[in-house]
Amino acid sequence: xxxxxxxxxxxxxxxxxxxxxxxxxxxxLADHDPGQARTAAALGAGTDEAPDGPVDxxxxxxxxxHVAKVLADAMRRGLARGYLDVASVKGGxxxxxxxxxxxxxxxxxxxxxxxxxxxxxxxxTADLFEGRPWVLTPTRDTDTEVLNLALxxxxxxxxxxxxxxADAHDRAVALxxxxxxxxxxxxxxxxxxxxESAVRLCGQGIRDVTRIAASDPRMWIDIxxxxxxxxxxxxxxxxxxxxxxxRALRDLESADAARRGEGSxxxxxxxxxxxxxxxxxxxxxxxxxxxxxxxxxxxDDQPGQLARIFADAGRxxxxxxxxxxxxxxxxxxxxxxxxxxxxxxxxxKEALRxxxxxxxx
Numbered sequence: 001x002x003x004x005x006x007x008x009x010x011x012x013x014x015x016x017x018x019x020x021x022x023x024x025x026x027x028x029l030a031d032h033d034p035g036q037a038r039t040a041a042a043l044g045a046g047t048d049e050a051p052d053g054p055v056d057x058x059x060x061x062x063x064x065x066h067v068a069k070v071l072a073d074a075m076r077r078g079l080a081r082g083y084l085d086v087a088s089v090k091g092g093x094x095x096x097x098x099x100x101x102x103x104x105x106x107x108x109x110x111x112x113x114x115x116x117x118x119x120x121x122x123x124x125t126a127d128l129f130e131g132r133p134w135v136l137t138p139t140r141d142t143d144t145e146v147l148n149l150a151l152x153x154x155x156x157x158x159x160x161x162x163x164x165x166a167d168a169h170d171r172a173v174a175l176x177x178x179x180x181x182x183x184x185x186x187x188x189x190x191x192x193x194x195x196e197s198a199v200r201l202c203g204q205g206i207r208d209v210t211r212i213a214a215s216d217p218r219m220w221i222d223i224x225x226x227x228x229x230x231x232x233x234x235x236x237x238x239x240x241x242x243x244x245x246x247r248a249l250r251d252l253e254s255a256d257a258a259r260r261g262e263g264s265x266x267x268x269x270x271x272x273x274x275x276x277x278x279x280x281x282x283x284x285x286x287x288x289x290x291x292x293x294x295x296x297x298x299x300d301d302q303p304g305q306l307a308r309i310f311a312d313a314g315r316x317x318x319x320x321x322x323x324x325x326x327x328x329x330x331x332x333x334x335x336x337x338x339x340x341x342x343x344x345x346x347x348x349k350e351a352l353r354x355x356x357x358x359x360x361x
Contacts, residue, residue: 001025001149001156002026002056003025003051003056003057004020004026004027004028004046004055004056004058004059005029005051005055005057005058005059005074005080006027006028006029006061007031007061007062007070008031008060008061008062009029009030009037009039009040009045009061009121010036010061010119010120010121010124011116011118011119011123011128012112012124013031013040013086013124014040014043015124015126015128015157016059016086016112016153016157017029017045017124018044018045018126019128019156019157019158020157021044022126023156026046026047027045027046028046028047028048028055029041029045029046029047030050034048036121039121040121040124043124051079055079055081056081057080057081057082057083057084057150057153058083059086059153060083060084060085060087062085062087063219063222063223064087064088064089064222064223064227067085067087067093067096068096071085071097072097075102076102081106081145081149082108082143082149083106083108083146084108084146084150084153085109087111088173088177088178088223088226088227089170089173089223089226090111090166091166091170092170092226092227093226094137094166104139104141104142105142105143106143108136108146108147109137109166110134110136110137110150110153111134111135111169112129112134112159113132113133113134113173113177114129116128128157129157129158130157130158132159133159133160134154134157134159134160134161135162135163135169136151136161136162136163136164137163137166138163170227170230174227174230174231174234178223178224178230178231179235180212181212181213182231182235183235184209184210184211185213187206187210188209188210191206191210204324204326244266244270245266245270247266248262248266249263249267250263251263251266252264252267292322292339292341292342293341293345294338295337295338295340295345295348295349296338297335297336297352297357297359297360298334298335298358298359298360299334299335299336301334306336309336313352315351316347316350318340318344318348318351319341319344320338320339320340321341322339324336325337335360
């Protein structure tokens with residue numbers, strides 16, 4: 001791939017453009033808002049000038065509701081040898097294109113499974129997709145050259161290609177992305193009018209659950225409007241679990257011992273099913289989940305503290321597999337949770353104590 005046209009210079013489009021430009025591809029940028037395309041160009045994602053002729057690959061990074069229209073326009077104008085989109089739903093846009101009577105041999109639907117709570121070109125990074133799955137949904141009609149161009153894009157972005165059927169993809173993202181986002185928003189909505197004294201008690205658990213609720217509502221309306229059925233089906237199952245959980249909790253309030261026993265059993269069943277589901281979530285780099293030991297370090301909220309911890313761990317020959325930070329309420333301090341391989345836990349603790357760090361059990 002020598003040339004590319006990115007249509008839609010938001011977070012995903014600009015991030016892909018930055019990755020391609022870094023690999024020497026001549027990238028042209030277009031957007032319904034010319035100012036946004038100019039911003040992406042100023043960041044080094046390419047040029048906002050139109051290409052002289054057809055490019056190798058056109059990448060449509062428009063909202064799902066507009067993908068088919070933008071793709072159809074680009075294909076009718078012959079802007080590229082190959083076309084793909086990066087929308088978070090795949091079945092609907094393809095069916096819209098088929099209904100328009102377009103030749104889809106030069107098109108492939110794709111979806112990079114990566115993003116941020118922030119949107120727009122200023123939130124973009126060239127490494128946004130690194131190590132993340134990038135779904136490709138070819139059909140028997142997809143031209144081999146177009147599939148190869150898509151694979152080249154995925155390679156330039158250092159993502160991991162995953163081939164799926166379009167409708168199977170939509171059911172999958174409903175489960176692992178769209179439904180969880182709505183549940184996160186429901187939990188966060190409970191905080192809107194909560195007492196300040198309660199909100200001040202928020203810890204890492206509520207931060208983890210509500211983090212994705214910070215995303216742009218307008219963007220999510222577009223996403224959910226394109227995949228409402230599978231999401232509604234899953235929320236119906238969640239609603240059934242909620243109904244049973246409420247009943248179990250009411251039973252725990254009962255003066256009747258038998259009812260309390262039933263309530264306890266109901267809650268335990270839900271928690272155990274949650275355990276069973278959680279262990280299936282892929283671990284680091286998409287590999288099978290692994291059990292790590294946690295070393296908790298008390299730090300002051302001052303510049304350079306995290307860098308010191310990582311440097312001290314490195315001197316001890318210990319790799320930090322994951323890290324979490326919990327800030328202390330009302331204090332300029334916090335707890336850093338360092339996740340390491342079980343056999344490295346003792347060495348890390350000893351090394352950190354020797355260097356003056358305060359550890360928590």
